[in-house]
Amino acid sequence: MNTETLLEELFHAKIPITGDMQISIARYDGKTLVLEAPLEPNINDKGTAFGGSLFSLLVLSGWGLLHLKLREAGVNADLMIHKSSATYTLPVTDRIRARCELPDTPEHERFIHDVQSRGRGTIKLTACIMIGTRTAVEFMGTYVAKTTSG
């Protein structure tokens, strides 16, 4: 089974609300993770995407990306969101697509190294939801990973 399918199964098995939201993995290339969900199960009173659903896709795009990087490094760790900020600029009126990309800096290598050597690491990631070339929602999240015995 490929990485995308495994991550999607993990989401739906371990975080059941992602199944109700119909979240799927659109793309993973080792550096960028793109999650998608249809509008309908995530709609709000204005016929646009609910802010809570947009946030869930954004926070999971970062979480999923780090989960995959930790797994590729052979590290078993619990990964949690610690701080977040989000700015909603445009309403999302169609399929939701959240994208998180690792920074160009060696930041995520330091993060993986810290988790491996000290049992704990933190990293800040940005993610976004675009409508065409325009940013609809911008997200910044600080994640913490702690090694487990698993």
Place this chain on the structure above:
Amino acid sequence: MNTETLLEELFHAKIPITGDMQISIARYDGKTLVLEAPLEPNINDKGTAFGGSLFSLLVLSGWGLLHLKLREAGVNADLMIHKSSATYTLPVTDRIRARCELPDTPEHERFIHDVQSRGRGTIKLTACIMIGTRTAVEFMGTYVAKTTSG
């Protein structure tokens, strides 16, 4: 039908994911709105509440409170989240309870007045999820309301 039931029905009818999350209105006293949801449909890979669900309850506690204040003032307005920040300090391992209270300042009166007189208002609210006397998640949200013809 009382205010709590009407708001709960609005959530479930217009924002269907709130039904999957099993969100209910625990309390509204004209100044404070408390929303609740069971852990099970909102659980994550660590057996605690998913950060996206916690965020959804927090953002809706502010949204619901402002929706009720606008309705009490006889104002028809679309209400949207514009900016948010959240800090997750403790994992939530039981029933989720999000609480938003109007500030003591006349801030919300200015907000209602702006929406009534100019057709648009913004307001910043804080909300939280407590575990006993300890804060598990702190939320700050800036909301925008725009009058509708409805």
